[in-house]
Amino acid sequence: MSGTAVRIGAEPGRLARVVILSVVGLVFLIPIAAMVEFTFRIGLAGKHTVSHWTDLTNPAKADLYSNLVTAIGNSLTLAVVTVAIVLVILLPTMILVEIRFARLRRVLEFVCIIPITVPAIVLVVGLAPIYGVVVTVFGGDIWTLAFAYGITVLPYAYRAIQSNLGAIDVATLSEAARSLGAGWGNVLWHVLLPNLRRGILAASFISVAVVLGEFTIASLLNRVNLQTALLQLSQSDAYAAVIFALLALGVVFLLLLIIGRVSSSRPGTPRSAS
Amino acid sequence: MTVANAPTLVANLEAPTPAREPSSSVRRRGRGMVAMLGLTPFAAYVLLFLLLPTLIALATGFFTGKGAFTLGNLAALFTPTILMTFFSSFWVSALTAVLGAVIGALVCYALLGTKSSGALRTVIDSASSVLAQFGGVMLAFAFIATIGIQGVVTTLLKTQFGINIYANGVWLYQVPGLVLPYLYFQVPLMIITFMPALEGLKSQWAEANATLGGTKFSYWTRIAAPVLAPSFFGSLLLLFANAFSSYATAAALISQGSQIVPLQIRSALISETVLGRENMAGALALGMVVVMIVVMTGYSLLQSRTARWQR
Numbered sequence: 001m002s003g004t005a006v007r008i009g010a011e012p013g014r015l016a017r018v019v020i021l022s023v024v025g026l027v028f029l030i031p032i033a034a035m036v037e038f039t040f041r042i043g044l045a046g047k048h049t050v051s052h053w054t055d056l057t058n059p060a061k062a063d064l065y066s067n068l069v070t071a072i073g074n075s076l077t078l079a080v081v082t083v084a085i086v087l088v089i090l091l092p093t094m095i096l097v098e099i100r101f102a103r104l105r106r107v108l109e110f111v112c113i114i115p116i117t118v119p120a121i122v123l124v125v126g127l128a129p130i131y132g133v134v135v136t137v138f139g140g141d142i143w144t145l146a147f148a149y150g151i152t153v154l155p156y157a158y159r160a161i162q163s164n165l166g167a168i169d170v171a172t173l174s175e176a177a178r179s180l181g182a183g184w185g186n187v188l189w190h191v192l193l194p195n196l197r198r199g200i201l202a203a204s205f206i207s208v209a210v211v212l213g214e215f216t217i218a219s220l221l222n223r224v225n226l227q228t229a230l231l232q233l234s235q236s237d238a239y240a241a242v243i244f245a246l247l248a249l250g251v252v253f254l255l256l257l258i259i260g261r262v263s264s265s266r267p268g269t270p271r272s273a274s
Numbered sequence: 275m276t277v278a279n280a281p282t283l284v285a286n287l288e289a290p291t292p293a294r295e296p297s298s299s300v301r302r303r304g305r306g307m308v309a310m311l312g313l314t315p316f317a318a319y320v321l322l323f324l325l326l327p328t329l330i331a332l333a334t335g336f337f338t339g340k341g342a343f344t345l346g347n348l349a350a351l352f353t354p355t356i357l358m359t360f361f362s363s364f365w366v367s368a369l370t371a372v373l374g375a376v377i378g379a380l381v382c383y384a385l386l387g388t389k390s391s392g393a394l395r396t397v398i399d400s401a402s403s404v405l406a407q408f409g410g411v412m413l414a415f416a417f418i419a420t421i422g423i424q425g426v427v428t429t430l431l432k433t434q435f436g437i438n439i440y441a442n443g444v445w446l447y448q449v450p451g452l453v454l455p456y457l458y459f460q461v462p463l464m465i466i467t468f469m470p471a472l473e474g475l476k477s478q479w480a481e482a483n484a485t486l487g488g489t490k491f492s493y494w495t496r497i498a499a500p501v502l503a504p505s506f507f508g509s510l511l512l513l514f515a516n517a518f519s520s521y522a523t524a525a526a527l528i529s530q531g532s533q534i535v536p537l538q539i540r541s542a543l544i545s546e547t548v549l550g551r552e553n554m555a556g557a558l559a560l561g562m563v564v565v566m567i568v569v570m571t572g573y574s575l576l577q578s579r580t581a582r583w584q585r
Contacts, residue, residue: 011387020384021394024377024461028405031416031458034426038419085319093316100309111320116512117566118328119519121536122559125334125543126327151324155512159467163505167474198390198470205403206466213407215522220543227522231411242419245412249404256400 032249039243052239064237068244071229074142078225079211081146083204086157089150091200094161095192098170112158115151120216123151131221142224148217153210157203164199205256212252332563335556347557356538360561362449363534367517370456375510377457378464382472385465390473399469402462410522417455417527421446449533455523460513467512471505511573515566535562 012020040048055061090112097104115123127148138144170192177191178184193200215227226248234241335347350356381398388395420427423444431437445451475498483493521536532538535558542555 012384017384017388020380024381028401028458028461030427031420034420035416037426038415089316089319093313096309096312101313104313111324113570114324114328116515116519117563117570118324118331119515119521119536119562119566121519121521121539122331122562123324123327124331125555125559126330126332127323129330130323130327147319147323150319154324155515156467159508159512160470163467163470163474167470198473202399202466202470205399206406209403209407213410213412215410227410227412231526234411234415241411242415245415249412253400253404256403257396 032246035242035246039239039246041239052243055240056243061237061240064233065240065244067224068226068229068233071224071226072248074224075212075226077143078146078149078214079208081143082149082153082211083207085146085150086153086203086207087200090154090157091161091203094158094165095170095188095196098165099174109158109162113155116155120152120214121220123148124217124220127217128221145218145221145223145225146211148221149211149214152214152217153207156206156210160202160206161196161199164196164202168195208256209252212248331556332560333556334553335558335560337553337556339553347554348560350554351557351561356558356561359533359535359538360565363518363536364565366449366452366456366534367514370453370460370517371510371514374457374460374464374513375468375506378461378509379468379472379506381461381465382469385469386472398465402465405462406459406466411526413455413458413523414526416458417446417451421454447528447530449528451527452524452534455527456517456520459520460517463513463516464509467509468505471502471509475501507573511569514569518562518566 039052040050042049056065094108097108131144131148134144134147173191173195174187177187182191212226214225215231217223218225219228219231230241230245230248233244336343336345338344338346385395385398417425419425421439422428423440423446428439431439440446479497479501480493483497488496519536521540524534524537525540528534528537532541539555539558539562542558
């Protein structure tokens with residue numbers, strides 16, 4: 001059941017929980033609060049104004065921000081395509097290896113953690129000639145950058161799915177469902193995926209966050225995304241850049257919050273009719 | 275019983291592969307071929323966008339700008355300037371990985387027993403996902419606004435408590451200034467990656483511990499710690515790698531010089547020459563990858579030990 005708490009029988013006391021969470025939470029709020037304060041400042045005098053915020057709707061400044069609006073659209077497209085790559089290419093492979101090719105599990109893990117040993121700034125040197133080919137095949141649209149981002153998120157998505165996959169006994173679950181007459185489609189859809197929901201969700205969360213925060217590959221391949229556009233804007237209008245950074249942060253936070261709420265309110269078990 | 279509850283009732287042991295019946299082996303082999311085909315999209319993708327670019331990137335260090343083979347770039351890695359940047363990268367990554375892992379694990383522990391679909395967990399999950407990648411430009415802004423020379427905390431400490439955090443010079447734009455910003459993405463990343471492992475602990479283990487007269491302390495030290503160790507150190511290494519390869523934050527904060535390896539690679543890529551050499555980026559990349567391979571080998575040895583224990 002999705003609504004109940006996981007009980008392991010060794011939970012922290014109420015006091016310990018409140019102390020740990022509030023101390024860490026408060027420390028992490030300080031930089032955000034400082035950014036908010038900065039957007040109301042007038043120079044270094046310590047006085048405050050709302051003009052940096054009202055400037056956002058100022059038609060005279062619209063041109064300054066249009067590049068950023070495009071960049072936000074680009075980053076959202078990239079996030080969607082990257083999550084699709086994780087769910088369509090990585091997830092089925094991981095389940096297949098778990099069920100049919102147990103000996104390949106170490107190989108798959110090894111491949112998936114290669115992007116840790118090969119950071120984005122290393123990868124980008126080799127990606128440049130490859131994107132020369134990609135552009136001739138798929139065109140120069142921004143979504144093609146998701147091919148590189150799918151690799152960047154690989155270790156994180158893999159770990160998220162694998163810690164879920166390792167905690168459930170996929171072989172026994174699917175054998176049980178198969179012996180009860182379920183086809184592989186049913187096994188996947190009604191048995192494995194509901195059990196893997198947390199891992200899939202965590203993998204998607206972290207993929208979206210990685211893509212929206214990505215700077216290195218986009219900037220060195222001369223593509224426009226949220227981060228490169230923010231850096232560009234900060235050089236002409238630091239206040240606007242911080243405001244947009246905060247807004248982006250807030251929107252992404254809300255987006256992930258909604259995804260989290262929706263998926264946890266969805267019934268976690270197959271309906272009795274099916 | 276529902277299907278979603280089933281895993282908690284199934285022991286988390288690696289089931290031995292059931293013996294194949296000889297009569298069905300031909301049919302199984304046929305289906306095995308079909309199943310093999312299922313692996314090809316992933317294989318092709320990884321080959322094209324991971325292995326190929328990696329080989330291209332690492333190979334460039336062995337060639338001069340004119341395309342002749344050289345070992346000069348590799349030799350240049352051992353000059354004091356470059357060695358110092360590797361040392362800086364290493365200590366910042368190690369420090370923030372250890373601190374991030376410990377603080378993150380504490381938060382995960384504090385979240386145990388809370389409803390996974392409750393408001394608290396949903397907010398923390400979402401916030402962690404965002405903050406784990408709050409990197410680059412935004413992170414630099416946040417910390418300049420907080421502990422910059424005119425930052426909120428800097429000013430507050432100076433006027434209210436008479437403490438000048440920059441009494442010995444401004445360190446925010448130096449390598450030590452990276453520690454706090456890096457922790458700001460390390461702790462949330464730890465929460466995201468470690469929480470599923472902590473939730474994988476079985477209530478039966480705690481019950482068995484209690485039945486046998488164990489205390490909460492003995493549960494954590496004798497049962498939970500060994501079980502969680504591979505996940506913990508796996509996450510810790512993820513954090514180390516994350517900091518070691520992080521570049522945008524440093525690029526935005528440190529405008530003078532190239533004190534860490536990724537900044538050194540950037541200047542090699544942009545200016546084409548570091549130490550007066552072409553294709554130095556390839557050699558630096560190779561050096562970086564070598565450090566990571568050493569770390570990951572240690573991780574893999576550690577994990578196979580723990581995996582043996584778990585069986």
